Amino acid sequence: MKSSTRGALWSALIFPGSGQIVLKHRKRGLIFASVSVAGVIVLIITVVRTTWNNLEHIALQGSEITLSTMASVAFSSLEVVKKYILPMMLFWWLLGVIDAWLIGRKLPDN
Numbered sequence: 001m002k003s004s005t006r007g008a009l010w011s012a013l014i015f016p017g018s019g020q021i022v023l024k025h026r027k028r029g030l031i032f033a034s035v036s037v038a039g040v041i042v043l044i045i046t047v048v049r050t051t052w053n054n055l056e057h058i059a060l061q062g063s064e065i066t067l068s069t070m071a072s073v074a075f076s077s078l079e080v081v082k083k084y085i086l087p088m089m090l091f092w093w094l095l096g097v098i099d100a101w102l103i104g105r106k107l108p109d110n
Helices: 003-014 018-022 026-060 067-106
Strands: none
Touching: 003 018, 003 067, 018 026, 018 067, 026 067
């Protein structure tokens, strides 16, 4: 398998940055992996914080918080994630795949 294909597949299917690491560009791979992990952490914090704030607002209004209320509030907090965070993470993931492919094209087996 060509290095470009192998690098792109690793970055696309395993984890962003893994293709660069396989192709011996460890610093670049660690940067892609670190930003991806940071994106996941921001995603989780955003959902938890938004859900918590909305539940506090409901509690302060004196409404009862049931399991279905908690679920609907959690799902509504995903709107922020879908609108802003996921597109940025998708862009970063695609950039990692393209970068690994370009690195692989420069290697001697192509």
